[in-house]
Amino acid sequence: MRLVFGLVLLAGIGLAGFAVYMAQNYIGAYETALVQARQQTHVSVPTKQIYVSARPIAYGQEITEEDIRLAPWPEEIMPEGIFDEETPLLTENMEPRVALRAIDAFEAIVPSKVSQPGGSAGLTHYLKPGESAFAIRVDVASGVSGFLRPGDRVDVYWTGRVDSRDPNMPRGEVTKMILAGIRLIAIDQNSEADTSGTSIARTVTVAATREQTLVLTHAQSTGQLTLSLISQNEDGEAITTEVDQMSMLGLTRAEPAAAPEPVQREQVCSTRVRRGAEVVNIPIPCTN
Template sequence: MRTVFGLVLMLGLGLAGFAVYMIKGYFDQQQAIIAAERNAAADRMPTVEVVGVGRPLPYGTVITRADLKPIRYTKDFLPEGTFADLEELFPEGEDVSRIVLRPMEPNEPVLASKITTPGGDAGISTRLTAGMRAFAISVNATSGVSGFLRPGDRVDVYWTGSVSGGDGRREVTKLIETGLELVGVDQTAEQGRTEAMVARTVTVQVTPEQAAKLAQAQSTGSLALSLVGLFDEEVAQTVEVDQSSLLGIIPEAAPQAVAAPPEPEVCSVRTRRGAEVVEIAIPCTN
C-alpha cells in the first residue's frame, strides 16, 4: 500500500513539474514574440527625442527648465514647431523667458505655436499685479505726450472740467492720480518698442477704486497725461489750477453790507375827539 502511495506521489510531482515547465516555456515564447514585434515596430517607425511638458502648463505660465522633460515621439508623425533640446528652446538663455499661450499637458511636445518668442509678451493680463486692474484712457497727440509713451512708463493724470462754487461755475485742472504704470499703448504691451507712435488709448494698472475715479473723471471732463522720469521717485503733491490762479488774477472782495441808519423814535399821545381816537405826535423825552 505504501509503495502504491509513493508511486502516485512521485507521478503527481512529476506531472506538476512538467506543467510548470510547459507554462514557463509558453510565457517565455510569448515574451519573445512581443519583444520581436516591438523591435520590428521600432524599426518600421523610428522615434526622435524632443522637449516635452512635465506638468500641466496653463496660459500665462513662464516656462522654466523644471517644467520640461525629454520625450520620445514618432519621427513620421512629429508636429511642426518642436524643439530638439533646451538650447533650441532658449536660444538666448533661460533668462530670456518664453510664456505659454495655449495650455499644455504632461508628455505633450512643446510647440512654437503654443508659446511666445524669446522675451515676448503673452498679453496684459499676465503682467497685472494681483488685485490690480487694467483701465484704458483715451488720449491724442497732446494729452498722450506726443506719442513718446511706452509700456512700463509711469504717468501722472490731470483732469480738466467745470466745477460749481460760491462764485458760480469755473474751469479747473487738477492732478488726480500720480505714478500710474502703463501696461499697454493702443494694442501693444511690448516694452522693447522704441519708435514713437501717436496712440489713441493707453492702458494703466490701477486699483478698483482708482479705476472708478478715472471712469468718473473721463466721463465728466478731459484727461491729460504727464510722463514721470525714469528715476523720479518723488510723489507729486496735490495740484489744482483755475484761470484766476493761472493768470494771477486776485478775485475782488465782495462789498461789505452797510448797516441802515436806525429809524428815529416817534412818540405820540392818543386823545378822543367825540367818538374818534386821534394820535398826536409829541417830542420824546428820555
C-alpha cells in the same frame, strides 16, 4: 660660363628653399601661439551653459525646441533668472510657453521674456494682484505726441468745470493732478514695449488699483484727461494744488464786501388827538 650659370641657379634654388622653410616655421609658430592664446582666453573667462534663442522669436509666438539651444555664457555678465540644464526652459510634459516680447537671435532667455507654462501674452500677465486694466482715451495732445510705450509711467491730470457756491473754492475750468506714476501696459492693442517709430495712439491702457479705477472712470466721464510722461526713477507723488484761470494768471479774487451795519433810528412816540373833524399826531415822550 655654363658652370657659373649652374652655380648661380643652384644657389638661387637653395635660397628659395631656405626662405620657404623659414616662412613655414614662422607661420607654424604664429598658429601655435594663436591657439595657445585662445585656450588661455577661454580658460580665463568662466562660462556656463544657458538657454539662448536659436533664431528670432516674435511677440506672442509659441516657443518650441527648435527655437532655443544651450550655449556658453560668461558667468561675469550672467542675467538673473536664466534657464539652464538644471532649470530647463521646456520639458517633455510641460505645457508650451509663449514670448512676452520680441527676442532676438542668440539672446539669453529670462523669465521676464517668456510666459509661464500654458500662459498667454495677454494683459493679465502684466497685472499685479489687486490691479485691473483701464483704458484712457488720448489724442496727439493728451497722449504725449505718440511717444508713450508700454512700461512707461505717467501722471494723470484732469481738466473740467467746477461749480461751487463756496467763495474760497475755485470755479469754472480747473486742472488738477488726480493720479501719479501710473504704469502703462498697452498702447492701443499692442502691449509689446519693443516698438519702432512713433504713432498717435487712440487709447492707452494702465494698470490701476480698484480705487484708482473708480477715480479714472469718474474723471473721464466728467472732464478731459491729460497724460504727462515721467522718469522711471521718479517717486510719483501726487500734488494737491488746483489751477484755475485766476491762479494761472496770478490774480486773486476780491473779498466779498461786508454787509452795511443797520442804521439805528431814534424811536419816536406819538398820540392821536381829535380836534373837531381833524385827527392829528402829537409827539410825546416814549416810556419803556
